[in-house]
Amino acid sequence: AxxxxxxxxxxxxxxxxxxxxxxxxxxSDPSYGLFWYKQPSSGEMIFxxxxxxxxxxxxxxGRYSLNxxxxxxxxxxxxxxxxxxxxxxxxxxxxVISSGSARQLTFGSGTQLTVLP
Amino acid sequence: EPEVTQTxxxxxxxxxxxxxxxxxxxxxxxxxxxxxxxLGQKVEFLVSFYNNEISEKSEIFDDQFxxxxxxxxxxxxxxxxxxxxxxxxxxxxxxASWDxxxxxxxxxxxxx
Numbered sequence: 001a002x003x004x005x006x007x008x009x010x011x012x013x014x015x016x017x018x019x020x021x022x023x024x025x026x027x028s029d030p031s032y033g034l035f036w037y038k039q040p041s042s043g044e045m046i047f048x049x050x051x052x053x054x055x056x057x058x059x060x061x062g063r064y065s066l067n068x069x070x071x072x073x074x075x076x077x078x079x080x081x082x083x084x085x086x087x088x089x090x091x092x093x094x095x096v097i098s099s100g101s102a103r104q105l106t107f108g109s110g111t112q113l114t115v116l117p
Numbered sequence: 118e119p120e121v122t123q124t125x126x127x128x129x130x131x132x133x134x135x136x137x138x139x140x141x142x143x144x145x146x147x148x149x150x151x152x153x154x155x156l157g158q159k160v161e162f163l164v165s166f167y168n169n170e171i172s173e174k175s176e177i178f179d180d181q182f183x184x185x186x187x188x189x190x191x192x193x194x195x196x197x198x199x200x201x202x203x204x205x206x207x208x209x210x211x212x213a214s215w216d217x218x219x220x221x222x223x224x225x226x227x228x229x
Contacts, residue, residue: 035217043206045160045220091160103148104162104173105210105218 002027004092004108011113013082020067021077021111023092031097034075035105036066039089048090051075053097082115089113119143121221123209129227130199138194138224140209149192150210150218151184153177160208166192199228 003026013019025034036048051059051066059066067076079086089112093105122141130136142149151163165172166184183195192211196203206225210218 033216037220042222043225044222045208045210047217047219050217093160103165103212103218104150104175105152105160106162107160109159 002029002032002094002096002106004094004106006092006108006111008111009109011111012116013079013113014116015084016081018078018080019082019113021079021090021092021113023075023077023108025073025075025092025094027094027096029096033095033097034066034068035093035095036064036075036077037091037093038086039091039110041088045091049077079113084115084117087113087115121209121211121219123207123221123224125224126222127225127227129229132201132228133198136196136199136226138196138207138209138226140192140194140221141190142192142209142211143213143219144190146211146213146219148172148212148214148218149184149186150212151194152208152210152220153205154208154223155205163194163207196226199226201228204228 005024032053034051038046049061049064051068058068063080065078089110091110092108095105124139149166152160154160162175164174164178181197185193206223208223209221212218
């Protein structure tokens with residue numbers, strides 16, 4: 001079974017500063033993908049970034065980067081130059097990609113990020 | 118940019134009533150999913166659907182739930198006899214293959 005752990009229920013960051021949201025995962029499958037989603041107060045789930053288990057480089061998407069440390073089973077999200085609009089709940093998720101497995105995402109409990117002006 | 122749409126945005130129903138939640142996935146995506154999120158909790162997988170049949174379902178997806186792709190564009194989740202504990206945000210998602218799942222805006226279901 002897969003498990004995602006997000007140990008920070010809430011985080012605060014000053015506008016324009018960088019912030020790291022932690023995510024650790026547990027799986028015995030060698031092939032998996034890690035995702036981060038943003039959920040603003042309006043409720044929708046917005047895809048931010050993806051990292052495959054065999055990717056050699058850390059994923060980046062604009063101000064988002066994923067600090068992937070495979071040996072430690074961690075996939076932390078780094079947001080650079082925080083903006084007020086970044087205030088939201090952030091979910092880390094994983095799915096295994098091995099043959100015959102389901103495509104379902106397993107989510108962590110989320111981190112509520114508040115960006116302070 | 119293509120997006121997933123869901124209707125209604127909010128559904129209020131009486132306990133024991135049937136509800137149908139509707140989703141229009143991204144047009145060239147082949148895999149469809151329903152997830153739910155009880156207020157303040159994590160997002161939970163309900164069911165995945167591919168090639169007009171269920172691929173996998175979670176323990177939550179019991180006989181009260183069903184999914185259907187009636188016309189090649191819509192993807193529906195039916196709850197036959199709603200319970201108070203079915204109150205949650207229900208998300209539809211889709212993916213082109215095994216990669217990123219794109220979520221709809223959700224339907225907030227309130228069971229009274």
